[in-house]
Amino acid sequence: MAEKIGDLIIIGNGDTSEYALRAIVSLRGLSENEVVVIKGRGEFIEKAIDVYNEMKARMGESLKLVKVNIGSERVGRRIFPYIEIKVKI
Amino acid sequence: MAEKIGDLIIIGNGDTSEYALRAIVSLRGLSENEVVVIKGRGEFIEKAIDVYNEMKARMGESLKLVKVNIGSERVGRRIFPYIEIKVKI
Numbered sequence: 001m002a003e004k005i006g007d008l009i010i011i012g013n014g015d016t017s018e019y020a021l022r023a024i025v026s027l028r029g030l031s032e033n034e035v036v037v038i039k040g041r042g043e044f045i046e047k048a049i050d051v052y053n054e055m056k057a058r059m060g061e062s063l064k065l066v067k068v069n070i071g072s073e074r075v076g077r078r079i080f081p082y083i084e085i086k087v088k089i
Numbered sequence: 090m091a092e093k094i095g096d097l098i099i100i101g102n103g104d105t106s107e108y109a110l111r112a113i114v115s116l117r118g119l120s121e122n123e124v125v126v127i128k129g130r131g132e133f134i135e136k137a138i139d140v141y142n143e144m145k146a147r148m149g150e151s152l153k154l155v156k157v158n159i160g161s162e163r164v165g166r167r168i169f170p171y172i173e174i175k176v177k178i
Contacts, residue, residue, distance in 0.1 A: 042135065043135065045134055045135045045138060046131065046132065046134045046135060046170060049134060049159045049160075049161075049170040049171075049172065050170050052159055053159075053160065053161040053170055056160075065159070068157035068158070068159055068172075069157070070138045070141060070142075070154070070157055070172075070174065071138075071142065071145075072138075072142040081135060081138040081139050081142055082138075083138065083157075083159075083172075085159065
């Protein structure tokens with residue numbers, strides 16, 4: 001619960017591999033107690049999990065899945081489902 | 090970690106509300122230590138979270154989110170990302 005957000009990567013139209021690499025670079029710079037958050041809303045939820053899976057395939061056991069949050073939130077006038085994937089090394 | 094699967098609901102082409110109602114009915118019949126698992130693969134991951142959000146909107150605080158698992162798995166010849174949402178009351 002006490003983890004701090006070291007970096008927040010919001011998934012959009014970019015390449016899965018680019019997001020995965022960005023997240024891996026961010027992980028290297030984390031302080032203790034910090035996590036990288038991979039967040040996807042609506043149609044990008046599936047891709048957020050793809051990003052995690054690609055990181056896991058590259059990093060293996062050194063990647064720790066801290067927590068997965070799900071829910072819904074308003075963005076502008078619409079309400080979207082979201083996922084937040086918190087990872088650390 | 091010790092929770093048993095009381096019911097597994099695999100999300101597909103059905104209505105979000107029907108899955109949510111099915112899960113709510115299942116929750117009522119759970120034994121202690123059992124959870125209902127809402128599982129979505131690939132394109133149905135977003136809908137699995139929609140189902141959870143609809144249950145949460147209907148049930149409020151009485152719905153407990155136990156754990157969210159993510160990963161990838163082989164189904165036939167293809168590998169799919171998946172989400173498993175474990176809930177109880």
